[in-house]
């Protein structure tokens with residue numbers, strides 16, 4: 001096997017889950033309901049437990065897919081995303097003094113809008129044209145449309161950098177962390193929110209876990225993420241589960257990936273009972289939030 005483990009850097013990858021669709025780069029459709037499929041089979045590192053695709057897609061293939069990403073679903077779920085964002089910001093605020101925030105992969109900008117309301121100077125980068133236009137035009141946010149790692153940003157300027165549901169999409173996460181270290185101010189922190197492939201739910205569900213998706217190329221566990229962070233000089237400060245708040249309708253719609261008929265029946269029942277629009281933040285314990293301190297300046 002030619003690839004090395006993207007978390008620990010060792011040559012210890014072994015076959016794990018057979019989920020490759022053979023669809024090629026055109027299968028790279030950002031989505032939340034095509035779980036159980038990936039661009040290639042998933043291999044796992046015998047040394048640190050990290051999972052990744054057997055063949056990692058190129059940056060160019062990914063850029064095209066993300067630039068074209070658009071989803072009205074995520075705009076409709078605004079209340080839930082803002083609620084989740086406030087919880088995330090509370091955790092960051094308790095661990096950093098300064099108030100300059102960068103959201104890399106900010107999508108339509110709900111976290112940035114909440115941060116601005118709480119007194120942060122807030123900037124974002126987002127590859128999707130649809131989502132970055134929304135952030136600027138509807139929410140009046142300072143958002144660059146572009147590649148997460150190549151956007152022109154000042155070095156040493158940010159007290160907190162958030163990557164929400166981003167790092168699991170990146171073929172070279174160690175290079176991403178090095179870039180974050182350049183952008184962070186002394187004493188700054190990164191906040192990573194991502195699926196936890198080492199969680200009980202992920203292990204029980206295997207290929208049917210809802211975070212096995214065509215655009216996910218890394219499958220971090222708590223352990224493998226910590227290994228990667230420390231290898232790039234970051235110091236983990238806080239690790240927790242990261243439930244997402246959504247309406248009941250959203251969760252029931254997602255069940256369609258398993259059973260369309262069951263999903264329709266449940267949405268009908270919930271609608272009839274007046275439950276469908278109720279906010280819900282179930283903690284399946286299969287998502288994690290990690291806050292880590294920037295590497296100490298060298299020399």
Ligand SMILES: [Zn+2]
Pocket residue numbers: 005006007008009010012045046047048049050
């Ligand atoms: Zn490893």
